[in-house]
Amino acid sequence: MSREFKGWTILITGASAGLGREFARQWAREAGRLVLVARRLDRLEQVKEDLLSINSTLQVDLLNYDISVPDEMVRLMNWCESNQIHADLLVNNAGLGDYGVYELTDWQKLDQMLMVNIVALSALTRYFLPEMIRRKKGAIANISSIASFVPIPTFAVYAATKAYVTSFSEALSLELEGTGVTVTAICPGPIPTEFGSVAERAGKTKPLASPPWFQITASQAVRESILAIRRGKPCFVPGWIVRCVATLMSGCPTILMRWIGKRFGKFPDKAQSQRNAVRVD
Numbered sequence: 001m002s003r004e005f006k007g008w009t010i011l012i013t014g015a016s017a018g019l020g021r022e023f024a025r026q027w028a029r030e031a032g033r034l035v036l037v038a039r040r041l042d043r044l045e046q047v048k049e050d051l052l053s054i055n056s057t058l059q060v061d062l063l064n065y066d067i068s069v070p071d072e073m074v075r076l077m078n079w080c081e082s083n084q085i086h087a088d089l090l091v092n093n094a095g096l097g098d099y100g101v102y103e104l105t106d107w108q109k110l111d112q113m114l115m116v117n118i119v120a121l122s123a124l125t126r127y128f129l130p131e132m133i134r135r136k137k138g139a140i141a142n143i144s145s146i147a148s149f150v151p152i153p154t155f156a157v158y159a160a161t162k163a164y165v166t167s168f169s170e171a172l173s174l175e176l177e178g179t180g181v182t183v184t185a186i187c188p189g190p191i192p193t194e195f196g197s198v199a200e201r202a203g204k205t206k207p208l209a210s211p212p213w214f215q216i217t218a219s220q221a222v223r224e225s226i227l228a229i230r231r232g233k234p235c236f237v238p239g240w241i242v243r244c245v246a247t248l249m250s251g252c253p254t255i256l257m258r259w260i261g262k263r264f265g266k267f268p269d270k271a272q273s274q275r276n277a278v279r280v281d
C-alpha cells in the first residue's frame, strides 16, 4: 500500500525550522491545507511565504502556540474545533533535547521536553484520532529518534522520551490495523538542524559528536520518511547507514550495551568531567 495525500489537511508541529519546515515544503504541492504550529510567528511567516511560492493555491494556517503549556494546547485544540480542522495527517514533529549529566539539568527545560516530546504528542494524537477512525482515513507520523533504541548517558531524558514515542507508535499502529489509519514512528539519526544548539547547555555541554558519514540532510530524511508514511510502516529509520546501526542497536543485549557505553563511550568519565567543570566554576 502506498497512499497519495492529494488535498489532505496536514497539521505539523515544529514547522518553523528543521525537519518540520522540510515536511511542509515537501508536501506543499500535494496537500490541500497545511496547519503549521510553532512558537516563532516570524519564522512561520517566512515558511508560509516559501510554501506559497511553491503552490499558490495551498491554504496555510499559522498557529503560534507553545505546546509545552497546557493552556496553549487547549487553545490550539479550541482553534481547530472552531475552524473545523480535521487533520487527515498529523505530524508530531516538535521536539527538543538536553545534553549533559542529569543532576545539573535545568528543571524548566526538562519539564518543557517532557511536555513537548511526550504529553503534547499524546494529546494531539488523542484529539485527532477518533475522527480519523470515523472517516476510515488518516495517518499519524511521530518523529522519534535513533536515541529511542538504547538508553544514552548524558542524554538520558531525551532518549527516554523518544523510547516512549517509538513504543507508543508501534503499539498504536497494531491497535489501529484495519481502521484505515496508520501510525509511523520516524527514528532519524543526526541531522544538521537547530536541534543541537537547543540541546546544548550554553558554554557548559556540547552535542554528542557524530561523524559526517553518519549524518544525512533534513531533505533526504524527510523524502525517505514520506515514503514510509505513505506505506504506513510502523517504524522507519531514514538513511541506510543509520538504519544498519539502529538494527544492531535494537538487537544488542543490555549487558553488552552497558559494556560498550563504559568501554568505548567512556560515559562515566565524560559525566565526571562535566561535574568537575562545574566545581571549577
Ligand SMILES: NC(=O)c1ccc[n+]([C@@H]2O[C@H](COP(=O)([O-])OP(=O)(O)OC[C@H]3O[C@@H](n4cnc5c(N)ncnc54)[C@H](OP(=O)(O)O)[C@@H]3O)[C@@H](O)[C@H]2O)c1
Binding pocket: 013, 014, 015, 016, 017, 018, 019, 020, 037, 038, 039, 040, 041, 043, 065, 066, 067, 068, 069, 093, 094, 095, 096, 097, 116, 143, 144, 145, 146, 187, 188, 189, 190, 191, 192, 193, 194, 195, 196, 198
Ligand atoms: N536533528 C536531529 O539530529 C534529530 C535526530 C533525531 C530526531 N530528531 C527529532 O526531530 C524532530 C524535529 O527536530 P529538528 O531537528 O527539526 O529540531 P529544530 O530545528 O530545533 O526544530 C524544532 C521545532 O520544534 C518547535 N518547538 C520546540 N519547542 C516547541 C514548543 N514548546 N511549542 C511549539 N513548537 C516547539 C520549534 O519551533 P519554535 O522554536 O519556533 O517553537 C521548531 O520548529 C524532534 O522531535 C527531534 O527530537 C532530530
